Amino acid sequence: MPRRAKNSFLLAASLLFYLVGAGPYILILLGSIAWNYWATLRIEGAEGASRKLWLALSVAVNLAPLLVYKYAGFAVSTADTLGWAGIAGLPRPNLFLPAGISFFTFQGIAYAIDIYRREIPACRSLPDYALFKAFFPQLIAGPIVRYHYVARELPGRAHSLAGVESGLVRFGFGLGKKILLADNLGRVSDSIFRLDRVDLTPSSAWLGVLCYAFQIFFDFSGYSDMAIGLGQVFGLTLPENFRQPYRAASITEFWRRWHITLSTWFRDYLYIPLGGNRRGAFRTGLNLVVVFFLCGLWHGAAWTFVVWGLYHGALLLVERSLKIRWGVAPAGMPGRVLTFLFVLVGWVFFRSQSVPQALAFLRTMFGFSGPAAPLFSTAHYLTNNNICYLVLAAACAFWPEPRARRGWLAGFIGSLRPYAALVVSALALIAQAPQSFNPFIYFRF
Secondary structure, rough: HHHHHHHHHHHHHHHHHHHHHHHHHHHHHHHHHHHHHHHHHHHHHHOOHHHHHHHHHHHHHHHHHHHHHHHHHHHHHHHHHHOOOOOOOOOOOOOOOOHHHHHHHHHHHHHHHHHHHHOOOOOOOOHHHHHHHHHHHHHHOOOOOHHHHOOOOOOOOOOOHHHHHHHHHHHHHHHHHHHHHHHHHHHHHHHHHHOOOOHHHHHHHHHHHHHHHHHHHHHHHHHHHHHHHHHHHHHOOOOOOOOOHHHHHHHHHHHHHHHHHHHHHHHHHHOOOOOOOEEEEEHHHHHHHHHHHHHHHHHHHOOOHHHHHHHHHHHHHHHHHHHHOOOOOOOOHHHHHHHHHHHHHHHHHOOOOOOOHHHHHHHHHHOOOOOOOOOOOOOHOOHHHHHHHHHHHHHHOOOOOOOOOOHHHOOOOOOHHHHHHHHEEEEOOOHOOOOOOOOOHHHOO
């Protein structure tokens, strides 16, 4: 393609990609693109109160579709449960959730705030801005790309054979994470989470949540690897989204490694503007509660996600209090083990269909549910294949990533990566061929 046409062509392809999956809901994406492009130019040119007004209006318009399509039904059902006058009894809207709306909403808000803070200039080229917003690898499930990540590369995306090779290798490993690890372990966790209480034993419950922990990690990090790899192919450097989060020695460290683009978004656009940790212990605690309440709600319009978010916020408050008052901070192997156990407990709420189901599952995990009469023992799920997937998943999740090394051995190992990615991709496609469509978990967020 001629250089001037490259972005327009890739933009058209990205919009076609979204149109195939979302149909008429592409109008929401197009409206978001048009509004953010125009409104941020107004923000950049305004001063004083007018500037603040344009920012507030920009944020409100970005949030409106998300609130309607994702949270209207949740608000009505909650009002029904609580019996709120004037709202209770309203019919619950059954709205289709447009693909990727949580991601491109946060992307638009971040862009407007960065321009308001004068951290970046507004993009003057509508095709370039539209491509930044609609670039298909990150459009559906992130990472949440902020404009400054790609501002220099976007106008004249540079392509190279090395970039294409590196990107396809990353894509191949991400595909393997999804199909070979996440999907296979997901079938085990799905089977266990569907069990009635009387069929669930403590060992099966622990196996179910362990498999789910690996499933959601390799599902989402696999998608991120595929998106980052495709970004390299097309000459755009997308941000890293995971850094071995299950090796974290504290919940604080976990959130520095898990869904990094979301946690930094909440830090930069909510936690710090609320005052961060600069206004005393009470205000810091309140800020954390607000941030993680909204973080949980961002993941889904259900109380299970809210409880999951508040649970992590409470753990962070406890860690902070222990460190400030008694100088105690989790570290080393004990910290990693304890942190992983706390994360597993949280995943029970994330995976369950309701809070009562999550609590019943946790009671079984810790041996407080009474006797069970299971149809299958835990060994039923530990087939040779599933044991192999578990061992491989644990190795990938917990084994430290090799540091950059020099020498012939490091060069030899590095030269094998493309071939390993090719093998992994082939195995993934062979495994996927007889299976039905199994979407990424974060597609529903």
